[in-house]
Amino acid sequence: MLPVRQFFSHRLFWLALLVSLGIGALFARSIWTIRSDEWNYAAQSNTQLVRSLDQGLGWMLDTLDKSLEGVAREVGRPEVWGLPAELRARVVFDNSFQARGAGDVLVLDSQGDVVLDSAATVPRKLNLGDRDYFRAFQSGGHQGLFIGQPVPSRATGLNILPLARGYYHPDGSFAGVVVAAIRLSYFNEIFGALDLGPYHGINLLRSDGVVISRFPYGDLDVGRSLADSPNIRRFQQEGSGMLVANAAVDGAERLYTFRHVGNYPLILNVSQSTDSILARWYRSAWGLGAFALLLMASCVGLAALFVRELTLRQQVSARLREAEHNTRTILDNMPSMIGYWDDGLRNRFANKAYFEWFGVQAEKMPGMHLSDLLGADLFAHNKPFLDRALQGEPQVFECTFSDVHGVARHAMASYLPDPDETGKVRGVFVQVTDISDRKRLEDEQFNEKERMRLTLQSIGDAVVSADARGQVTYLNPVAERLTGWQAFDAAGHNVDEVVHLRSPEDESRHISPLRQAMEQGAAVEAVRGVVVHRTSGQRFLVEETSSPITDRHGAVTGAVAVLRDVTESVAMAERMAHLAQYDALTDLPNRVLLQDRAQLAIAQARRDGKSLAVMYLDLDGFKAVNDSLGHDVGDHLLAQFAQRLKAAVRATDTVCRQGGDEFVVLLPGLDGSAPACNVARKILAACDAPFELAGEWVRVGLSGGIALYPEHGDTLDALSRHADSAMYAAKHSGRRRFMLYAGEGAEPVPVLPDAAAEPGVEVAI
Incomplete structure (x- = not known):
């Protein structure tokens, strides 16, 4: 064994040396890649920044241009100049000019004098005839939006960028200029809100090279022309792109990303010092190089240690396999399902009962997540108990699930935490015992009682x-x-x-x-x-x-x-019966109930030889109240007027809302026209006082017409037509009066003198 191990160790050393050389090559490539990434990141960031600023400025200029175009269109209409000053200002300046950073809008006449001012009804005394934008439109050499030379404002003293449009008489001759301004400080506010980092700059120029804004360099160069700069010529020729060049102002080498702002004669560029782009790379290159050398040396040293450690691990593994075999043999023969799950809920051990209950092969269990074994529903039920067990709290509970054969099992589950030396739980011992037979008997008894209880409660x-x-x-x-x-x-x-x-x-x-x-x-x-x-x-x-x-x-x-x-x-039934005969807003009788009462009143008058009157009433100026104060206030006026009508007549009389602001009054049991005229006067007097509507006192007039039974008709329809015609005669005669119907072809007779009231609506202040 020793010669083989020595041979393996020798080869491992050379392999470690080869790996260390590979590490050095990879680090060298990584350092160069990081440099490229730093440069590309800066280029992409600047490109995205320029695009975002272009979109924002373009949107703002579009908004201002549309607003100026709308103002120019309105002041070019002759009828606008005939309106009162306040109304003319609302028509011309319709609150559409709301871009942030924009100043007031001024309308200049053909001599350059300010004739309309969005900030005041009386325009300020200024003449701007010497401005470049005025001369451009006056000479007829420009159409559309003109972006002027950045200048100090004569009104505020602040540096501004003028934007102007001309307007013309109907015959096409020059009438004047509409001009707005953007505070140059607004561009610094926009650019200042961006996290540009050190050595960054943002420049906004006109297409002719005139500086509008340089951030963060202040306003020192505002209005300066850089038209002779090679960089500006590149900006003008290419429209958008990127270049590395020396700055015309301070000579420093910078990466320029530039773009034209929409369709406007403006150029936007973001500049960044090349040294600042690569500054972090220089620091990273030194650090990574030193770290690579350390890794290469460590790789060779670790190779020798690995051979010795490998031998020790082989000996320990043999003893562990023997212990695992003995433990599994014992646990596989227990009637309960026993397993161990780590703190990530992945299986580390499972006995044979897992296969019998869930049908999962033993070799597939290690590393399986508990949710994959139990399924989504059963795992969600067990999750709260698992969480508490992983927090160190032993859990014992009952659960029900179906095994792999579809058999429902009710089980008693026990989760026992497994803490390490520090007390942190590293896993959970799980034991699950089948108690289905006992639970089945308990459930049958409970279900019978629960069924009866739920039926009664539901x-x-x-x-x-x-x-x-x-x-x-x-x-x-x-x-x-x-x-x-x-x-x-x-x-x-x-x-x-x-x-x-x-x-x-x-x-x-x-x-x-x-x-x-x-x-x-x-x-x-x-x-x-x-x-x-x-x-x-x-x-x-x-x-x-x-x-x-x-x-x-x-x-x-x-x-x-x-x-x-x-x-x-x-x-609800009672409410529906009431709504069938009464108006929902004023709670007055509606047309249906009026018909019934009128038939009874006519029959009673015919028997008693009496007279009755039908009055048609209409509010003067009700539409003006609706238009000025809103329909809700109009409804409130109708409700107040209905109460005054009811107070002005007898309890036996009927006040009906015909619809809208029209009302009908039925006066039964009269002796001629005099009582009806007296009631008309009372109604006019009741409406003389102003109405309180939305915190204002509003005076509303009333016009009415009267028709009598039997002189003017013997049916409600005939009397209604004649009273309605008399009411319209009252309206045409000056309103705020009653007229008495006098027959076919005859002029209605006024109940009150013509000078009794003035038409219209008055608001008491």
């Missing part, structure tokens, strides 16, 4: 049962909610104390249907009554049916009552 009606003495034995949850009694409190109490029905009409007590069922030995049909909650006093309208409970000999041993809550269904 129904939607209240269930109350009592024994032969009338004492409560059971309440389901619905019965607890209706009566206010808990099942454990009610048990043993007299059923009449827990559940007793009261008459819905006079609160008198009904005879207990449950006791009737026990006394008669037969079911009792549904009885409607009221149940009062024990603690809250809440009242429930219920229908109670009861049936006796008998034993196998027919003797009554108790009774069960079922109470169905009909409170909501009865209330």
Whole structure:
């Protein structure tokens, strides 16, 4: 054995030397690859940064350009200049100019004077006729958006970048310029928010080489022209790309990544010093080189140690295999399923019972994850117990699963933690014993009782049962909610104390249907009554049916009552009946109820020789309230107006909402037109006071028309038509008045003088 081992050791040494040389070659290649990666990373980062900045600036310029285009379009319309100043400002400056960093928008006339200002109704006194953008449009040599020379603002003194568009008279002649500005400090804010790292710079230039912004170098070079720089010529010729060149300002070698901003005459570039790009690589190269030499020396030294260690491990492995064989033989012959799972829940040992229960071959078990053995559902059930066992808490619990043959097994599982010397759990001993036969008997008894309990608890009606003495034995949850009694409190109490029905009409007590069922030995049909909650006093309208409970000999041993809550269904029926005849918003009678009352009133007037009046009313200016304050406020106005109408008429009169802001008033039992005119005056007086709407006092007028029975018709339809025509005559005559119908072809007669009211809506401030 010794010559063979010495020969193996000799070969291993040369192999280790070869490996060390390979390590050196790999490290050399890695160092060069890291250099390439550093350079490529810098190039990609700068390219991505330029692209992102291009997209952001392009989006901002697009937004500003669209806003300027909209302003130019509006001021080019002659009718805009005829509007009042405040309305003109809202039309021209419609809040679309909201880009961050943008200043105010100014509209210049053909002489360069400011005529409109987005910041104030009265424009500031400025003349910008000497600016390059104004001269470009005035000379007719430019169309579309013009990006001007960066200059200090005459209004604020801050450096700005002007953006302008011309606008023209309808005949195409030059009318003036719309100009906005971007604070140059805004570009520094954008660039300053980026983590550029040391020796980085961002430059924004016009296409002609004029510097707009240089970050982080401040505003010293703003407005400076670099048109003669070779770098600028490359930027202008290529449009976008990357180059390594010396800077025109300080002469340092930099990596430039450049790109045109959208379709605008702007060039954006990101620069980075080449020394800063490779600085980290220089440090890494020295460190990796030293580490490679250390590894090469260590590889040769470890080769000698490995040979000696290999011999010792072979001896230990032989003893371990023998011990494992003895342990497995013992555990495979135990009736329980026994295994060991590490802290990652991977198998380290499993006896033969695992194969019998789960059908997994013994050679496939080591390394298998517990979830793969148990399946998703069973593993999820066992996971909480496993987690606690891995935290050092022994677990004993029952579980049910199906084995490989489809046989359901109920088992008692035990998880015993296996801590190391420090107390950290490194695995779990698992023992699972089949207790299916015992559990089957227990489940059969439990299921029978549970089936009965769940049936009673799941129904939607209240269930109350009592024994032969009338004492409560059971309440389901619905019965607890209706009566206010808990099942454990009610048990043993007299059923009449827990559940007793009261008459819905006079609160008198009904005879207990449950006791009737026990006394008669037969079911009792549904009885409607009221149940009062024990603690809250809440009242429930219920229908109670009861049936006796008998034993196998027919003797009554108790009774069960079922109470169905009909409170909501009865209330809903009453509500639907009310809604069929009343307006939902104002709670006034609707057209259907008005028809019924009008027929009765006409029949009564015909018998008594009396008169009656039909009034049609319409609010003046209701649409203005809706448009200015909103439909919710309009609905609130209608509700207030309805209350004033009801207060202005008799209790025997009918006020009906026709629809929208139209109302109809029926006045029965009159002696001629005078009473109707008096009511009209009362209605006008009631509406004279302003209405409080959304915190404002609003004055709303009223126009109305009156038709009389029998002079103007003997049916509601005829009277309604004539009252409606009189109402429209009141509106055409100046509103805020009533007109009395005077017959076919005749002008309606005014009830009040023409000067009684002014049309329109007034808001008291």
